[in-house]
Amino acid sequence: MVGSIFLAIDGVDVGYAMQEILDQAFGSSFAVKNSLIEAVPITMVAFGVTVAFRAGIFNLGGEGQIYAGALASVLVILGLSGVPGPILIVLGLIAGMIGGGIWGGIAGALRSRLGLSEIITTIMLNFIAFWIVSYLVRGPIQDPDGAGYPYTKEIPAKADLPVIGGSIPLGAILLVVAAIVVWVLLERTRAGISIKSLGSGEATGRFAGLRVERTGFAVLLIAGVFGGLAGAASLMGNEGRLSDFFSPGWGFIGVMTALIGRGTAIGTLVAGLLIGFLSNGITGAQSAAGIPTSTAQILIGVFVLFLIIVNTDVVATALRRAASSLKGVRG
């Protein structure tokens, strides 16, 4: 609805545009593959945000963790080009997890050691990671045959994540695995209990004998691992090389995704897939139907605002107030 208003403002034939978006998102196995590829980094980084959310911690550092993960991954893959394909893929993914984990861990250490708010540190770390990568891809690891473009050499084809059956990229399967891991972590382990009790309040957690600092650190580390994996999976599943325009803001879209998923593993998975299909549909349709790319961002932002409004029992509170004011009692 909101989307069609924006489209109408821009003078786009709304009906045709909707048709085109659906077509580009689902229309063929090629379209489905592209949508899933789009969903991979968004959903993967959103899992990290989800775990942090449950601990009451805001991981706004997805962007930096993606860059750190992709950097570690591309360094390992280009450095070990003699290794056979499957092993190289595994090593690339692990490197990404370590890179992202380090970046998330820094924010975790700053939080638990020094008490710095992760809201500020993760954002600052995003910019630091971006500029470090920007420096590296214009200097030490720039592709010598790249005509001066700010990117690295392309990774060898054997390190590309395979696509199964023409439409299911391996990254999408990793998403399902990650969703299971997050669910088990949160619902079936002692660590999950620690995370959730931190989320219900630091004082409560401390009282219950929880090592609050250690849990806070671990949570941001785990979030970073997912962010790094998002970077590596995108590098190996789609981009092929690291550049300083690698991520178009996946870290923040991941935060929105986790919000829409309401902090659960399955919710995040579903939300991430939906956003992947939506933004691939819009990107694909933009040339055909004249829809601007930023429509996806607007839609997601507005949708989340809407969800917050609905989620916070606003309607319920308003009704209760109205009811009690009728009775002359202050709610």
Add this chain to the structure above:
Amino acid sequence: MSDFLDILGSTALYATAVRLALPILFCALGEVYAERAGLVNVGLEGMMLCGAFAGVIGSHYSGSPWIGALVGMIAAIGVAAIQAGVSINLSGDQIVVGIALNLAVLGITSFLARAIWEGGDVPKVDGFSDFAMPLLSDIPVLGPILFKQGALIYVALVVAVASWWILTRTSWGLRLRSCGEDPRAADSLGISVFAYRWKSMIICGALAGLGGVFLSLGQLFTFSDNMSGGRGYIALAVVIIARWSPLRALWAALIFGICEALALRVQVTDINVPAELMLALPYVVTLIVYAGVIGKSRPPKALGREYSRG
């Protein structure tokens, strides 16, 4: 190395630093009001970006940067009103609302820029040009640094001093601060917590919008996608470093202005430091300074907590 010292000793560096510090300062001053009333406003970044964009629109169609500034402020107040409505009245999580607003504003401004101008190529518009204040600009060192800038620098200085006076020396300020320290006690004394928090957020929106206006109309005279580039978030850190004081915010914002200015200056000399790493400097320094002051600063007690009666 001596080149580097030359730069550090040049008045041009500090003049640029002041210019670059101003957008952050405006945002930080606004945020001081909001946080003193108990609201964490992460939407600062979006308000700034919105102000920068609407300022360009206003100046483009009216031909006057002052009208542009007004339009920018009003637009940013609009964003602030959403932030206030959802977080104060509807008890939505303040931080989550802010992030959603930032993303939405980023999308909407990029969208509108393309809708209005083919390919999002925003033309140059009339901005605030520099002028030398008579007499004052002849003062050695301080003159070129402070008194050869655009008009908004004087607005910033006045706002900073006035904010300090309002927040610490008036009963209105005392009441506003009480809403950030102990809203329940304030409420029991007949102070409307909702009203004070709303007012603080509107002021915050207006100042953040002005910060954005300075970015677009005071420096580049045009708009580009995401031109706020995280300065709203830096302003959040500035507020903590300034320990919620408008006067200390002057110095705290200047630290970041100097870092940014240094990054720009070093690029145009033959000093062998990669430009990209210099551009990371403001963010690294933010972390370091933030870590340095953390034990000493005490935030308003009810900061970030929603308030509901009953």
